Amino acid sequence: MASSFVIACVGKPSAGKSSFLNAVTEASAKVGNFPFTTIEPNEGIAYYPVACPCATQGVSERCQPRHGSCVGGKRLVPVRLLDVAGLVPGASEGRGLGNQFLDDLRHADVLIHVVDASGTTDEGGKETRGYDPIDDIRWLRGEVEAWIWGNLDRKWAGIVRRHVATKAAPADTLHVQLAGYGTAREIVVRALDRLPRDFPELGRWESKEELRRFVGVFLDERFPTVVALNKIDMPDSDKNISAIMKRYNQKSSTTLLDGVSVDNIVLTSALGECFLRKMHKQSFIHYETGSDDFSLDLPGLKPLDEKSRRRLETIRDLVLFRYGSTGVQEAIVRAVDALGYVPVYPVKSLANFGTPAAFRDCVLVKPGTTVREFARKLHNQALDRGYAGAETIGGIQLGESDVIVAGKNNVIKYSTTSHE
Template sequence: MMVGVVGKPNAGKSTFFKALTMADAEIANFPFTTIKPNIGVGYVRSECACGFFKLSCSPKNSYCQGSNRFTPVKLIDVAGLVPGAHEGKGLGNQFLDDLRQADVLIHVVDVSGRTNERGEPSEGCDPENDIRFLSEEIDLWFAGIIQKNWEKIRTRVQYENKDLIKELAVQLSGLQVNEGHIKRALDEAGVDEAAKFTGDAIERFARTLRAISKPIMIAANKIDVDTSKNYERLKGKYEITPVCAEAELALREAGKKGLIGYTPGDPKFDVKAGLEPKQQKALDFIKAKILDVYGSTGVQQCLNAAVFGVLKQIVVYPVENESKISDSKGNVLPDSYLINEGSTAVELAYKVHTDIGSKFISAIDCKTKMRVGRDHRLKDGDVLKIMAGR
């Protein structure tokens, strides 16, 4: 699973990405970091199960701050959105290559309207154009791929009796599109057989499929300088979160230096050390203009909404020792995993290790102390001890 951060140059993508991928020092050496410079690890926030058990936890793959568990999720800073990207203009090819890996997109928009479409400083630009432009660009890219392969798909379906959904899935597999997405898109676009795919239907299907397989969330960044009140105008029309990426980055950096206590996503911070006048002024600004007005900087909220809201993930904790709620070394609640809502106990077992999945016997729900079977559906926050054969 991968969350893409996308937007035109200077909208604040890198600031947003940097804030999200910055975490406490203890987990900075987390293994799946930096395969590529624009791929990083962010953390979604949820209530930690340590509160339920009244235990202090020792996370390994994740971290816990003030009874909030931060669970890792991969992020990609998508390069080079410029007009014509879907035709390979500008950094178009890299843009598409980055984009195809993402399951959900967070579109970072400069809501202040002070960046034009090429990313140059400007005045009075309408961020609504950016919002429309991005989905249009990706929709056209999807439509282009389907059109290009259409004759091949149609021939196989009409003359070789192949399944339309399977054929589409093969052609679109590089886009992180699966058969479930395709089935839903065919239904919603009202095209149920290959013969009905006229030019219009291909485009309608492509747009529907894009919306289903690469949903876009909007981060209205630079809310601190939105003097033309663009956010107020757009919030009724789009799913849009007010964001100040720069403030989030400043708070996380101040937290890391021990100047303040701040849990990402919180509406407040506590000052812990003597501050220089400049630092004090910056923090006063963040409190008065961002936190007290919008309730947070919006950055953590965007990631949480993408993972929990859009991708419908839940957080579960596999443990080895059901009385200590720990691994074999005594680390309490060592790992937290993201898994699809509706997943079963055996699916979690496979996620932990293929061997544990294939030799699954039963599991114990550590919160209720009940024994559960392989098809038991997991709930958010569940803690599971899995028993497997040898």
């Protein structure tokens, strides 16, 4: 069973999106088959690190994931990454590859927006000086908002009339209109819940401003966004990063400013990550993604030429020591965490967690998933028909309606009865 969500990577030309994609999809953790039936040409596989229970249960030496990898209790779980095409101003009006860009977004659950923090590329990706990267953040949100608001606004009067006539629930009326954007009803419900208590009922939305406010909170729920401020080792990046952090460090508004929370801004050096991985793969250094340093003096490593050594020292000084990592793995972590997905480990035995290999599977599930819901997703009708119960570590019995929580009941053994 594959984790079902999709992370979409967006960014203007020359912002570093291609380098970012290379950095997060060429991990050495690519072992075994992927848990996805098909991978489209513009899709890749990234890896989400989680703490594997094999470490706390003393079976790390037997932990052999069916997908991804696990080393010393650090498990890398494969997730889908979508390379979204054609991000330029005017996408909502069909400019550039705008129609393809917007169509790709329908398949996304969360966005990673790669932004050139150095200000050395303009809105079209051409070389310049002094460009404000905040503009890129603004117009991404503006394009998506114009796309959805424009479609709703053109037919809004008719929508309201039908809503009043049918006396449907507001969430049902809006879900009919928003389903084409890959929207589940629960997202519409969450968006409505975020509106102020004194906000008019749907049938009384008479101004464009009311519709705009709803679209704003809807977009916050439908497309949570992680901003990857890239090229952090460039000369002008520091002042731009400070300005961006200051702008988005606001907590009071119902709607996020430009759809961005300061908690979901990550500082990245995609090119730095790519170079470190290349040097590691060629045995010049020892490096693990997400680390704050690399090693040059371990047995078996090849000698470095002076040019490579200088570049490595620059990455160490301007990126690793300064910011703690290259940030690319953290961007993936923030994207998955923005969705609240929970890692679940289904096992056949709580005594040994699998023989000869332990903890073969790890599945990321939506927040709020219950024990019985996961059983249905795991084995469909077979386990559902013969469901007899479930338990977790320590022989603790789980109720069907118990919500799965990481570190509490997310190692699950199901029991079945024969079903004629």
